[in-house]
């Protein structure tokens with residue numbers, strides 16, 4: 001008999017090209033009449049155009065979202081929200097914009113609505129992060145989970161190819177770790193396998209033609225599923241390692257996930273046969289080579305799609321490997337295979353040099 005626990009997270013999803021035009025009815029259904037629109041400086045034009053389309057329901061735009069949510073930006077967003085009497089935040093953009101909305105929700109209790117434009121998946125999780133004095137704190141709190149998420153693939157057409165690829169692998173990483181998580185269950189595993197299938201089938205088409213709306217839709221559907229997995233289960237070595245790399249060396253988020261994932265998967269594969277079987281099915285569906293060795297299959301795909309090949313390419317110095325390895329094992333966490341500093345150093349060395357992943 002199977003036994004498992006699955007907790008559905010309370011949120012509504014609107015999916016499909018043009019769905020951003022349904023924002024007014026969505027906000028009104030939530031009783032929101034004066035939202036603060038949050039976006040990054042690079043996406044100010046999009047943030048302002050969405051605010052204009054909302055009329056009085058958008059009270060102001062704050063185009064100041066930044067990677068890893070610096071606490072001073074979160075404080076400013078909270079102050080602006082209070083000054084204008086906002087009754088909610090509308091986060092438009094990638095994980096940085098959504099993360100800023102979550103920080104306001106955490107400190108001020110305002111509900112968040114998200115319009116994601118990358119594949120990072122933060123909009124599906126109750127996980128918040130705040131960076132202060134060079135250190136990033138994260139936690140889970142149901143208050144930060146967006147009440148409603150609008151996935152409009154038309155808004156992802158402008159996502160540059162390099163970011164589309166690495167953001168897509170960031171999503172795949174959520175699903176991979178979900179497949180061998182200590183609290184994995186049949187529902188999250190279904191979402192993870194389908195999420196990987198959708199994302200790896202879509203990414204080559206997106207790279208061939210970034211304006212292919214069908215492929216963009218499939219990628220965003222995959223991102224949704226992978227993000228939902230991240231929101232539902234406990235993460236292991238891969239996410240801890242990427243957190244250590246980002247926190248210690250400020251390496252870019254999505255490219256770091258992309259480089260590290262095949263190496264962690266190769267390391268964990270011998271201890272996670274069910275995850276390997278699920279990934280094999282997902283990759284076979286899309287006709288990939290090496291489906292029985294998903295780590296090699298994914299590694300080859302990252303290279304074929306032009307992703308960065310090594311941590312060295314991302315600016316990491318070889319001397320930093322021991323420090324990051326220590327940070328990644330500083331606190332215990334669940335992982336299918338026991339983790340030691342030496343193992344992590346060897347793994348990091350391969351990822352740093354861009355070598356073929358091995359167990």
Ligand code: NAD
Nearest residue numbers: 040042067068094095096117118120122125127156158159
């Ligand atoms: P991001 O949000 O920082 O976006 C990267 C860049 O791409 C920005 O300049 C942004 O303006 C631009 N951009 C986004 N969408 C675009 C589009 N459609 N067209 C053109 N440009 C676009 O990057 P990200 O990878 O989405 O998010 C990374 C952040 O999210 C990190 O801080 C990470 O820790 C966090 N994150 C959190 C969770 C969670 O569950 N809490 C999950 C995943 C990521």
